[in-house]
Amino acid sequence: MENKAQDDDLVMNLVELALNQPEQERCAYLQRACAGETDLFNQAWEYVQWEARMQGFLLEPLYPPPLVEHPFELGELLDGRFRIVREVAQGGMGIVFEAMDEKLDRRIAIKCAKTGFRKRLPPEVRHAREISHPNVCKIFEIHTASTPQGEMDFISMEFLDGETLTERLFRGPLPRLQAQEIAVQLCAGLAEAHRNRVIHGDLKGNNVILSTGADGAMRAVITDFGLARSPEAAQRNVPSGARGGTPDYMAPELWRGEKASVGSDIYALGVILYELVSGRKPYPAGLASEERLMRKPPAVDPKWDRILARCLDPDPVRRFSDVDEIVQALAPSHTRRWFLAATAAGVLAVASGVVTYQRTVAPRETVRLAVLPFVTSDLLPPRFLKHQSTDNT
Amino acid sequence: MPESVGDITRLLHEWRQGNPGAENQLFDLVVPDLRRLAHYLMQRERKGHSLQPTELVDQIYFRLVAAKNQDWQNRRHFFAIAARAMRRYLIDHARGRPDAEFVAINGMENFLPAESPKVDLAITIDRLLDELAKTKPEWCDLVEVKYFLGLTDEEAADVLGVKLRTMQRTWRDARRWLFEQTESGYGKQSAGR
Secondary structure (H helix, E strand, O other): OHHHHHHHHHHHHHHHHHHOOOHHHHHHHHHHHHOOOHHHHHHHHHHHHHHHHHOOOOOOOOOOOOOOOOOOOOOOEEOOOEEEEEEEEEOOOEEEEEEEEOOOOEEEEEEEEOOOOOOOOOOHHHHHOOOOOOOEOOEEEEEEEEEOOEEEEEEEEEOOOOEEHHHHHHOOOOOHHHHHHHHHHHHHHHHHHHHOOOOOOOOOHHHEEEEEOOOOOEEEEEOOOOOOOOOOOOOOOOOHHHOOOOHHHOOHHHHOOOOOOHHHHHHHHHHHHHHHHHOOOOOOOOOOHHHHHHOOOOOOOOOOHHHHHHHOOOOHHHOOOOHHHHHHHHHHHHHHHHHHHHHHHHHHHHHHHHHHHOOOOOOHHHHHHHHHHHOOOOOOOHHHHHHHHHHHO | OOOOHHHHHHHHHHHHOOOHHHHHHHHHHHHHHHHHHHHHHHOOOOOOOOOOHHHHHHHHHHHHOOHHHOOHHHHHHHHHHHHHHHHHHHHHHHOOOOOOOOOOOOOHHHHOOOOOHHHHHHHHHHHHHHHHHHHOHHHHHHHHHHHHOOOOHHHHHHHHOOOHHHHHHHHHHHHHHHHHHHHHHHHHHHHHO
């Protein structure tokens, strides 16, 4: 019985993924994904062929149920305090609204499931609420609204002004310095979540928002923690092949139907880091999992390649065992530069003292010569650059 | 006509054990509420909120069956009988001879216009399901909750008590079987559209 369920999982996953491909590529795609497992291929391929032939046969119920995408209306007051202002974004399963918390007089975001999806939030969200970190979107509370459709859970959370990482990358690659900064922030946020035993499960460019912190500095924020555990939520009247998750960020073991884990989060983080550094995804869209096992992603940057390779290792055991390890791996250059930066600052302080003291005798060039070797790196933290430039003038 | 809660739960069990008399008695109980269900399903234009079939069937079930008897298994049986009743109700309409029990619903003819391909298909599926019920009753149940009651994959898996992927696989198998049986007729209708 358990075997049958596993088999169904595997075959249906493959069928869905194959149906997401353009029709002429499905066969080759499945062949690659099945990696020589003829029986598996035959089973999945037969479903895929029949699906194409049936052209949605019986998928539309005889008596179509109402299609209402919006569970809440604009201007509606939820729970006696949250006034829906506008719709901000729609994902596959959820909708995000901007709302005013009239009790606390602050702008918030509200997220709920689309009609036709689960009205109850997965229990993981409760754990996600515990995470308090500048690089994780803060969940304030989980609420339940009474609607004519019955009780419906929704989340009130921090409102983030900004764009998603995917949107940002669509406009072109990031400056290296900014990419580095985002990487560090994402690692910090994910590490904190994992310390709280919360797995993201659907980490991707669209779940990272580039916003601005209170200090005006760029702030990368991971959203949707704990919400991923309902990836199978069904969509009404949509052929199941049209759903299928976010394959580009899926670790190979997830393709096999295994559960999301720290390891699969690290894989997804690796895809994001790769995008940050190179401006593109490590594998072309739609490349089968089997091919991902065989091929290494193209090298992008000597400073990053080892780190990326260990995030994207097909074998979860060989990946970094936790995000802190990535932080450490990032650290040699990072820390070293901090160290150098600190040293440089020290030199500057001393030198400026010397300059002040011997202003008339010491030529300014001496100071510059002492500092210059430390400030050429494009990886130097911006705070230092600011510090350095003000000190240097 | 049974009136007590005990009767409904007993009838649900008898029906699942294959007692055909139980089905008719259950229909007598369920049908008046299904009219409401169908009515709701018709009102697609209402703004903002709409009840989904699964919630309506739940409501009907909770109203008919007292809390102490609301066990999980019975709820599943109840969904199956509701889907079966819905099928009978829609097919009766499709055949243009609605049961006297039903009050005509405004707009039904727009949904199931007489002699439309949709109606022809529904009647064919209904007939094929009678065959399927003998050999693969679980396929028949699934087609009823998906096609006649309009549940999502997730809801269907839930009310039938199977895993989602298993349900999806069975659904593809059942659709394929029905498609193969109707292919020529279905194809003609498609070509005529």
